[in-house]
Ligand SMILES: Nc1ncnc2c1ncn2[C@@H]1O[C@H](COP(=O)(O)OP(=O)(O)O)[C@@H](O)[C@H]1O
């Protein structure tokens with residue numbers, strides 16, 4: 001894993017109201033973090049700050065990238081920090097078009113792109129819905145499309161905002177498969193969720209926003225339910241060769 005985000009003295013205020021002040025924070029390399037806190041404490045706001053979508057009221061955010069590309073082009077924007085919206089915006093088109101959206105202009109051959117899209121669709125169990133228009137999908141299926149669309153970009157850091165809210169068990173397990181794959185590639189994940197589930201079971205650290213600040217603690221691995229669909233998360237991890245921008249999907 002080549003990218004870390006560090007923050008120093010980040011504060012968020014709306015008018016007179018201080019949402020949070022966080023002394024210091026680091027994501028990466030290869031982190032899996034469960035971000036928790038009551039409604040309205042600022043979880044979404046923090047993820048948006050970390051993904052560059054929202055500017056904090058004060059404080060510093062730095063990304064470090066040690067890939068050769070960044071060494072060669074130090075001024076190039078960082079790439080591959082992706083914010084996954086709680087209610088993802090999907091484009092007017094088919095499932096296939098949505099999943100392939102982020103790689104439509106990439107330099108790979110059409111055959112390679114097609115193989116990647118089909119692979120992503122298989123991982124989220126939507127290959128039979130490939131040609132369906134996005135409007136016919138259920139909420140869980142839409143979330144799976146959004147996850148596949150993020151996964152195909154091979155983010156180094158994926159910030160997942162309530163990805164499992166109101167999802168059925170199968171959809172959560174499909175997201176887990178993709179999340180595990182990203183972790184095995186050396187990526188980092190931050191996952192917000194109201195309650196512990198198979199996705200948050202992947203996390204090794206906890207961030208808890210409470211009393212206008214954030215505390216970090218290690219997370220004991222408590223596997224909520226065994227799943228036959230999950231691959232091993234313990235195989236050898238490789239690093240992503242990426243330099244980086246911020247995106248939201
Ligand atoms: N643009 C804004 N202007 C004023 N208040 C905001 C704005 N965006 C978010 N807030 C407030 O900040 C608080 C934290 O919101 P949010 O980050 O969505 O919390 P969480 O994701 O933990 O539920 C909420 O009370 C919300 O109303």
Ligand SMILES: [Mg+2]
Nearest residue numbers: 043044045161
């Ligand atoms: Mg939120």
